[in-house]
Amino acid sequence: MSDTHTHSGPPPLHGVMAEFKTADELIAATRAARLAGYTRMDGFSPYPVGEVADELGFPRSEIGAIMFIGGLCGATMGFLMQTWVSVIDYPISIGGKPFWSWPQYVPVSWALLVLSASLCGLFGLLALCGLPQPYHPVFNVDRFTRATRDRFFLLIEAVDPQFDPAKAKEFLASLHPDDVAEVPE
Amino acid sequence: MASASAPTIERPPQPPIDGSYHHPEELLTAAHSTATIGDKIADVVLAQPHPKAWWFFFGIGLALLSAFGLGLIWLFYMGVGVWGINQPVAWGLAIVNFVWWIGIGHAGTLISAILLLLHQKWRTSINRFAETMTLFAVMCAGVFPLIHMGRVWLGYWLFPFPNNMAVWPQFRSPLAWDVFAVSTYLTVSIVFWYVGLIPDMAFLRDAARNKWQRWVYGLLCLGWRGSAFHWRRYEKLYLLLAGLGTPLVFSVHTIVSFDFAVSIVPLWHATIFPPFFVAGAIFSGFAMVVWLAVPLRHLYGMKDMITDRHMELCGRVMIATGLLVSWGYTLELWMAWYSHSKYEWDTTYQRIWASPYWWSYWCLILTNTILPQLLWIKRVRMNELALFLIAGSVHIGMWFERYVIVITLTRDHLPGAWGRYAPTIWDYAVMFGSVGLFMTLFCLFLRVLPMISITEIREFLPFGQGGRDGHACMENAK
Structure with a gap:
């Protein structure tokens, strides 16, 4: 607790997130991110889009x-x-x-x-x-409420070996998203 | 920690239902987007703009439910003697109603599971309320065998558990199979229904108008966030539940028919019973879907999602299953004659002509076989009122079907064993009361949960409108 009073730097990041308008844009973005070498990612959509899971390297569930x-x-x-x-x-x-x-x-x-x-x-x-899980860092992004409505999100997690906040944001911005946001932990 | 100052999300206006939009398969009549779909369905729950007619139906439901309560209290106090049952008709209306309700309960899973496996897009608009109908119908059904036992408080004896009486259920009896079949069916239907609701409730959480709604739906959706990893598992679960649900539907009503068919009563002891019962179940289930869809279309303005095309397809399923059922009636007569069994033939003769209940057989033929033939005519299928009335006829007919089967017991081979059966007011209190239980539960469901699957309609939207033009369940489920 005391840490919150003394801590002066930016809050620790969970990752960086980009917002897209369509499922196809999310599929393309996920593929681009995979080809760019990112491995720890997640995609969010209001309805199931199987190709995103394929691109994320989760071809078969248990x-x-x-x-x-x-x-x-x-x-x-x-x-x-x-x-x-x-x-x-x-x-x-x-x-x-x-x-x-x-x-x-x-x-x-x-x-x-x-x-x-x-x-x-x-x-x-x-x-x-890992459900039920009422709290998750992605909910810290205000616009994420639209993930259950009409928008598609790609998250690059901070645990990714090649994660660098600035570079990841720059990379996501190059995919023509509607918005790029940091996801605080 | 959802921020209290979340940005207000623009709400695009609802597209008009004026015939300007044309869906290639006529399964949608307004130019919806994923956002307008969500708003339209969720607003029924979140903004509660409930039509006055809701109170009307809820009131009737509650009144009948009170009759149900009264009937049960008197029954538990006095015992099953308050009913008209006696030898030789020991089963009476309780079993008639049980089979009637469980039959209705079959269409929900049929629509959800079988039509999903068959890639039928039209299931999407009606699967949620049909599944809900299944749940409530199975609950109504489950009441009857339980109260028919007489001592309901010993109902747990039906289940196998180690007990100090050192007795176990008799696993060679269809009545013991029934316990497992019906309770499994109820549980699996709840699982299927709830799994389908999880992403919808996540949307309700995010679209909530106040703190309470966000809390309640946030808890119920278990923190769903639409992750691609979760969706993959979810789709696989959904597909497998559909795959298991399909044979389950058939097995449950087969086992219900075994209650009769495994006995050695003439006209009950027939191999035609399982398929004939399953067809009848789907027949009556679709009739109930029609009865629910019509008010939803009008009172909640859901004509854009539950279109005339959907109603017509329900009519088609009814004519198909109705013919199967009628084929069953014909085969019963044929086998009785062809078998040269004088017991079969005499029972048939009593059933259709000589017994005091001959009229019930002809009522059944009129309402279940003759009137539904009108559905061959497309104008009738497309006419909502006509479809509604024919569905009502099917409800009556399917009830009489089971009544005819049960009333067969009044005529045995010895005239000395003949008897009469007349239901008492307490039979009817519980029977119509169970309708009240169903209506009350369904009215409450409309207020708290989305009546149409938001997620699935979104996925079903054409590509240009933000969807994927149907379900990719088979492709996504891995």
Whole structure:
């Protein structure tokens, strides 16, 4: 806390951000930034633009694997649970069927497959994206409220190995953005 | 830390709906941009310009909901004896209503999931309120088996959990499958709906008019900021949920039909039941979509996004699924005759002619098979009032379909086992009350959440208007 009173220099930067009007401009800018050697970037858009993620070097998400494993676990556990209940712990004769009448365990196993795959997907998304996260430095930029409205933003993060505030701003300005802003930490 | 002095953002005027704009597929009737889409849909929630008719519908909903509450209190106090159920008709209206509601609940996921996988752009305008309809319809449906058990407070016995009675559910019964199918369906529908809402609520946060709105939507959107990394995962999740939701819709109503089909009652014990039930579910679900879309178009001026073309497509789905359902009725008759099973044939004879409930079968045929044929005519499909009335006919018809199935129990093979079934006022209180529950919840939803998906409409906008001309879900989801 005392630091805020004595600190006299500029606030530490999270990165530098440029604002674009269209998704295509953002895609082109991201590509240009990647070709210029920047590696720690992020793009923001009001709706999904897959090409931006491609340019950012994130061609494939982890969600598919998570949901596959989640679904498999759910179905297996469901099937074993029914087997254990109906064969071992509480065997009752129903219409003379065998205790291990496995085709009849399929509906519940299937429901549990879908249930656990979906929940794993949801919580996987939140965990991987670090959500919920009400505060993030990008929200410090006033114009960033338009990222959910009609504008597209490219952020070059300060953790990028070749990050230099002045050079990064100059580079972003060369991409014909609407606005370039510093993102305070 | 959102700055209190955020710059005021210029709000472009709403484009007029005057026929001057032409969308190549007629799925939009105003020259919207991403900003005007957001403002139009979000203003319903943020500025609350609610039409007087909202109070009218909310009032009716609340009144019926009170009947529901009263009906439940009396039911819980007295037991299921207050209903008209007895032997031989032990299932009665509770099951009729359960299946009716769960059927309605299927169109939401159908629109969201199947039409997404099929690249149908027209799903975009109607998927949000259809999903919401699904949630509330499944909630209404879930009430009925629960209260039909008699002792609702023991409802948790349906789930497998270690207990000191040392008993477990009977996993070879479709009724136990139902518990899993319906609760999974409700949960997955909520997940799908909420995931779709996250970016919309982030927009509501950023467009908020006051501190409270920014707070509440800021919390609900979990701090969504539209990062490209997040979108990639989001799209994959959305696509996979659609992929899982599609077979889920089919399996849920299949399992509901197993409640009947796995028994050995004549005309219930039929392999036609699962596909026939699923088709009926989609049929009634689209009828409900029409019933919701019409007031939204007029009272909230959403004709620019829910266009005549959308209504016509709903009509087309209704005629297609209606024919499947009618095919089911025909096959039931055919199999009863062709099988040479005298039990099947006699039950059919009782159902359509000899029993005191013969009229309900013909009511069903009239409202579900005959009247919807009008949808073949394009003028009828394009006429909102006609479409609305036919959808109403389908609601009645689908209700009677389940009534006819349940009432079959009144005629057994021994005349000594014959009986009558008459619902009491308490049956009707809960039945119409559940409609009140649905209406109340839906009216409240309109006030607090965007009724049309802002994000998806934006992506669907043509390139020149700031969008991507449809969903690239398959391409983006990796």
